[in-house]
Amino acid sequence: MGSALIGDEIRVSIDCDAAIVTARQKGRALASQCGFPSTDLAVIATAISELARNIVRYAVHGEIILRLLDDNGKRGVEVVAVDEGPGIPDLALAMQDGYSTSGGLGLGLPGTRRLMDEFEIVSDFGKGTTVTVRRWKR
Amino acid sequence: MQVPILKQGAYLIATVQSALTDEDLKQLRDALVGQVSKVRARGVIVDVTALDVIDSFATRTLRDVAHMIRLRGAETVIVGIQPEVAFSMVKLGLTLAGVSTSLDLEEGLAYLNRKG
């Protein structure tokens, strides 16, 4: 048995700069409503910011889906970043600190993995990318 | 969301009021780099107390601001990075290497005054 969804999921369409800010504010509000401490709120908002920016930069548009989870009384926040962009040809490379195809710092994906408790990435070259991350309340 | 920039003596003080988009950050960078020579400022303080997220793009832009302003002969201090923001930055792997930081505005001004 996996974890159950609490309440409705929140979907934020990501297609511009301003949407990055909207997504991280909604994620922060959701986590705050669930009682996460302020350090976790910053962590979750930062992860959302990195994933949403990758959508804008590399896929042009996509979606951030925010969910509250319950796993046997343990509460968590799940963030899913989905796009139908170009996909990532070499995931191992993209997960390396400092690797960037856009002259960025190359810390978005590996850093988000460090920030969150769970990190999954699925990318089909030519079809799109889905990154799912979770943070559990301690 | 424009960031107000005030001149106080030989210094420029930019106080971020709310969340900034990437475009806002770039505008702030360009405004500071432009103004620093126009008013012949010797120091620049960027107060980020109001930021609840400093991600890789914001970090890179703040770093660029400091480096560009140094090339224009002035000093930059970033003040007010909140503890939970600092925690996230470190976890993400971000550094402000080569950029001066202070606890708050007062400390930032004291730092610039010491630098003379």
Ligand SMILES: Nc1ncnc2c1ncn2[C@@H]1O[C@H](COP(=O)(O)OP(=O)(O)O)[C@@H](O)[C@H]1O
């Ligand atoms: N959603 C995405 N679609 C396509 N490529 C992506 C996506 N997200 C990340 N990438 C690729 O992975 C690389 C590493 O991403 P990241 O760690 O966020 O660093 P940065 O964005 O600074 O380059 C990017 O340069 C890009 O090539």
Ligand SMILES: [Mg+2]
């Ligand atoms: Mg990125």
